Amino acid sequence: MFYTSINNRIALVTCILACFCCVQSLKYQYESSFTPNHIQYLKNETRLLFKHAWSSYMQYGFPADEVLPDTCEPYGPDYNNVDNVVRNDALGNTSSTILDNLDTLMIMEEWEELERALEYLKSEEKTLFNKDTIVQVFETTIRSLGGLLSTHLLLTDVTKGNKILPSRYQKFKEISDNYDGFLLNMAYDLGLKLLPAFKTSTEIPVPRINLAKGVLKVPSNLQKETCTSGAASPVLEFTLLSKLSGDPQFEYYSQLTFWKLWSSRSALDLMPMSIDPIANKWKDQITGIGASVDSFYEYAAKASILFNDDYMWHVFKTSYKALLAHSVQGGGDNEGVMIFGNVGVNDGSLASIWIDSLGAFWSGLQVLTGQLQDAIKTHLMYLKLWDHFDSIPERWNFLLNKSQLENDDSEAIMLEWYPLRPEFIESTYYLYRATRDPMYLQIGARVLELLQTKYKTICGFHGLQDIRTGNFQNRMETFVMSETLKYLMLLFDADNEIFLHTSMMSNKNWIFSTEAHPMWFDKRLDPYNFTHSRSADKQNMGTLKNSLFAKMKSKFSRSKRKLTTADEKTFYRNITTPRVITYEMPGIIENGDIHKIDPLESKFDKCEVNVFNNKPSMLTVSGYYQLSSFFYPDHAFKYSLIKPRYLSKSALDGSCVELTPSFLRIFAMSGPDNTTKYHHQCPRTSTTTYLELVLGNIEKAQSVEISRLKYKRKQPTEYISLQEDDLWVPDFSSIRLKIEKLSSGLIDSENMLITDSFIQSIRVDDYNAEIGMSAANQSVSTTKDISLVLRIKKINGISVKPGQVVWTLPFEINTSIIGDSSIGVASDNRVVLQGNVVENLKVWYG
Numbered sequence: 001m002f003y004t005s006i007n008n009r010i011a012l013v014t015c016i017l018a019c020f021c022c023v024q025s026l027k028y029q030y031e032s033s034f035t036p037n038h039i040q041y042l043k044n045e046t047r048l049l050f051k052h053a054w055s056s057y058m059q060y061g062f063p064a065d066e067v068l069p070d071t072c073e074p075y076g077p078d079y080n081n082v083d084n085v086v087r088n089d090a091l092g093n094t095s096s097t098i099l100d101n102l103d104t105l106m107i108m109e110e111w112e113e114l115e116r117a118l119e120y121l122k123s124e125e126k127t128l129f130n131k132d133t134i135v136q137v138f139e140t141t142i143r144s145l146g147g148l149l150s151t152h153l154l155l156t157d158v159t160k161g162n163k164i165l166p167s168r169y170q171k172f173k174e175i176s177d178n179y180d181g182f183l184l185n186m187a188y189d190l191g192l193k194l195l196p197a198f199k200t201s202t203e204i205p206v207p208r209i210n211l212a213k214g215v216l217k218v219p220s221n222l223q224k225e226t227c228t229s230g231a232a233s234p235v236l237e238f239t240l241l242s243k244l245s246g247d248p249q250f251e252y253y254s255q256l257t258f259w260k261l262w263s264s265r266s267a268l269d270l271m272p273m274s275i276d277p278i279a280n281k282w283k284d285q286i287t288g289i290g291a292s293v294d295s296f297y298e299y300a301a302k303a304s305i306l307f308n309d310d311y312m313w314h315v316f317k318t319s320y321k322a323l324l325a326h327s328v329q330g331g332g333d334n335e336g337v338m339i340f341g342n343v344g345v346n347d348g349s350l351a352s353i354w355i356d357s358l359g360a361f362w363s364g365l366q367v368l369t370g371q372l373q374d375a376i377k378t379h380l381m382y383l384k385l386w387d388h389f390d391s392i393p394e395r396w397n398f399l400l401n402k403s404q405l406e407n408d409d410s411e412a413i414m415l416e417w418y419p420l421r422p423e424f425i426e427s428t429y430y431l432y433r434a435t436r437d438p439m440y441l442q443i444g445a446r447v448l449e450l451l452q453t454k455y456k457t458i459c460g461f462h463g464l465q466d467i468r469t470g471n472f473q474n475r476m477e478t479f480v481m482s483e484t485l486k487y488l489m490l491l492f493d494a495d496n497e498i499f500l501h502t503s504m505m506s507n508k509n510w511i512f513s514t515e516a517h518p519m520w521f522d523k524r525l526d527p528y529n530f531t532h533s534r535s536a537d538k539q540n541m542g543t544l545k546n547s548l549f550a551k552m553k554s555k556f557s558r559s560k561r562k563l564t565t566a567d568e569k570t571f572y573r574n575i576t577t578p579r580v581i582t583y584e585m586p587g588i589i590e591n592g593d594i595h596k597i598d599p600l601e602s603k604f605d606k607c608e609v610n611v612f613n614n615k616p617s618m619l620t621v622s623g624y625y626q627l628s629s630f631f632y633p634d635h636a637f638k639y640s641l642i643k644p645r646y647l648s649k650s651a652l653d654g655s656c657v658e659l660t661p662s663f664l665r666i667f668a669m670s671g672p673d674n675t676t677k678y679h680h681q682c683p684r685t686s687t688t689t690y691l692e693l694v695l696g697n698i699e700k701a702q703s704v705e706i707s708r709l710k711y712k713r714k715q716p717t718e719y720i721s722l723q724e725d726d727l728w729v730p731d732f733s734s735i736r737l738k739i740e741k742l743s744s745g746l747i748d749s750e751n752m753l754i755t756d757s758f759i760q761s762i763r764v765d766d767y768n769a770e771i772g773m774s775a776a777n778q779s780v781s782t783t784k785d786i787s788l789v790l791r792i793k794k795i796n797g798i799s800v801k802p803g804q805v806v807w808t809l810p811f812e813i814n815t816s817i818i819g820d821s822s823i824g825v826a827s828d829n830r831v832v833l834q835g836n837v838v839e840n841l842k843v844w845y846g
């Protein structure tokens, strides 16, 4: 009923029957109405959860770093074992929960608790970081340094000069008025302690530091590997610290690292994930968007916003385009789900078959950078994971097939824990702000319900040690409050009552740091104009700053000491080499009838908004029920979306968030009588398979021209075969193709049944094909499989839409490399690949 537009297609199934996760017989505590009152209730409940976690910490954990939620004990570093980095990296015996949650206290409007925490920190101003503990520079930067900088900004630059403050913020104003800037002093002190890690001869920081005793007191075995995120991301907090404190050295050293890493990227514009900072060497040749490299992209985008930095924006755009070209799995747009896999940085070949829990942040970043359609597709996969696991596995296998499953059904969940990470709810928050679609509130309500009934424990919240068995872990990391509960609260702030969403913040370029600390910067905050300035000699600082940055620039141009590549063998590469004949382009572009649009670059021309196109009269309808691919992942990944056995027994067994009866009744546009409400139809999963083909030298992929054609005037008759929106790819010398294999009886990715007559209509009978221009009249040997037709779905990361034709110029094949039957051109200008006609690739003879 929802898919009238595709009713002419033949392959429809009833989604509910085909959705593998649903159980309809649940009792729900609430109706999913999302009226203002209901949303207020969800906010209130979230606040209660925060109060529970916070008071547990203050009563049983404080002043240690954390509280253990099951046993109500304080928790800090493992003093007996310095090698226990999993535990020690984020714990410095520095009351980390406090440092990470000062701004959470403001968002939750816990003003008395905020006063108490500030009082404690004031009393520890000079001593808090004088601890003989080894911490990770990155974790300490994002949790503690970021928390201090954010709170400093919030206390100095929100309520000041605000005459018409809502009465609920009077206490906030009072606290701000009494604040003397000491948190910036503490941030400066912590920054000075972390900075020596950056002063290496390679310009890449060592990963760890002893807070009291410095970098030399860290055993060298702990310093041999740092990840790209860890080395590059401090650039945001450090640059902000320099700008607020007036001391340029934090900015100088962290920027040096950032730009060195970027200049050491691969020819495909991809960044490996780990580094040996002593040997000046990459340690792997793999990249993705999840653990170890995630916040590199995040901070390129966010630093560009914070510091109005075009170079940083260029880094983000270039990276995003490279990831679209090489990392995104699957054939094309219509599959409706985007999975950014891990790939080799040198050839873009798939390097692992999992995505991770941290990668769920990516759709939030996509929203922030204007890529809303992509964000929805990326988020959809994580929604389906949450449906099945009530959580997101640390690593999940997206390529599991049936034969693997029969051997070992644990293969679906490759790393089995879920420590209540925030990334999925974070992205849900961004998507709700961008679309206001009720589905995101529904997801939030579901997460809230699980936090209340499943993850809440005596002294806080515990996540899962093993998603497969449901065993909990006795740990509550600081991000449970500072991110998971914070983003949930902000998601439910539909009426913009929390000060971050009010006009108090609307004139600021604020972003959330990777640890959900709000940050912003502008000229008014310049240290030369800063009232709480320390005793730094501002005159000297200016001179120092100039000379430091001059030094940085000369260093870049002089040394060019990039990281060396890893020792591993390069990946296998499928290279055939069609040589492009360079001659004058057949006048189509020059004459002004057509102009060309770069499909990837134009993605950044404007932010996509309101993609669901909800009309005012349809405000109670979720746009999700109009997505033809809404249930695609349930089918496509049915062998690894396997609900653990224990979950199907309990009351909250992970039944589909999007198919909750009360939500469906209101937001799924049910029919007039109740009997039709579950008859939602959706396309059946395609049964075609894909092949991936690399032509030429893939390292040049970023410079290959791919354009969309646009007629400026009425289309001249001589170009009648070139349609508006066709793709123009004159040079096939560096191309990654995702090709769908079509044969009779299969259902394709456009939900069409492939028929014999379709195959016959595409087939070229004569096969008296020409190869290119110069070797014309050579006969291509007969096809190997005449029932097979190929269709390009993607070309260097650009989806080829139904009906779009990819045009290229005549090319010549070096037959001594690939054999004379590999590529040819049929009489109707279609390209023939190894005897199989490509439906949508044609040669333009002008």
Ligand SMILES: *[C@@H]1O[C@H](CO)[C@@H](O)[C@H](O)[C@H]1NC(C)=O
Pocket: 037, 038, 040, 041, 044
């Ligand atoms: C939410 O809490 C406030 C007080 O904190 C209360 O006044 C209000 O009635 C509550 N709303 C709902 C819907 O529970």
Ligand SMILES: *[C@@H]1O[C@H](CO)[C@@H](O)[C@H](O)[C@H]1NC(C)=O
Pocket: 063, 079, 093, 131, 132
């Ligand atoms: C941890 O910090 C507290 C002060 O907050 C201090 O009393 C204690 O000695 C520290 N523990 C260690 C082992 O350094």
Ligand SMILES: *[C@@H]1O[C@H](CO)[C@@H](O)[C@H](O)[C@H]1NC(C)=O
Pocket: 401, 402, 403, 404
């Ligand atoms: C399924 O997995 C097995 C084991 O990894 C592999 O050998 C086989 O080729 C896979 N089959 C398909 C259809 O991908």
Ligand SMILES: *[C@@H]1O[C@H](CO)[C@@H](O)[C@H](O)[C@H]1NC(C)=O
Pocket: 523, 524, 525, 526, 529
């Ligand atoms: C100093 O701050 C004030 C407002 O706080 C602003 O008007 C002024 O432009 C700032 N001066 C500089 C040099 O940035």
Ligand SMILES: *[C@@H]1O[C@H](CO)[C@@H](O)[C@H](O)[C@H]1NC(C)=O
Pocket: 349, 572, 573, 574, 692
């Ligand atoms: C490249 O081609 C070879 C031989 O046709 C094939 O075995 C291999 O799987 C292909 N590799 C990739 C990465 O597609």
Ligand SMILES: *[C@@H]1O[C@H](CO)[C@@H](O)[C@H](O)[C@H]1NC(C)=O
Pocket: 672, 673, 674
């Ligand atoms: C549909 O269900 C609602 C409650 O679930 C009920 O009030 C209503 O009468 C039903 N309508 C029809 C036509 O059966």
Ligand SMILES: *[C@@H]1O[C@H](CO)[C@@H](O)[C@H](O)[C@H]1NC(C)=O
Pocket: 776, 777
């Ligand atoms: C192709 O063959 C036709 C006849 O078979 C001939 O007239 C034509 O000249 C040939 N073209 C070239 C480029 O050799």
Ligand SMILES: *[C@@H]1O[C@H](CO)[C@@H](O)[C@H](O)[C@H]1NC(C)=O
Pocket: 814, 815, 816, 817
């Ligand atoms: C064709 O490829 C062979 C083998 O790589 C090479 O020796 C030859 O120079 C190539 N010919 C042309 C015309 O590029």
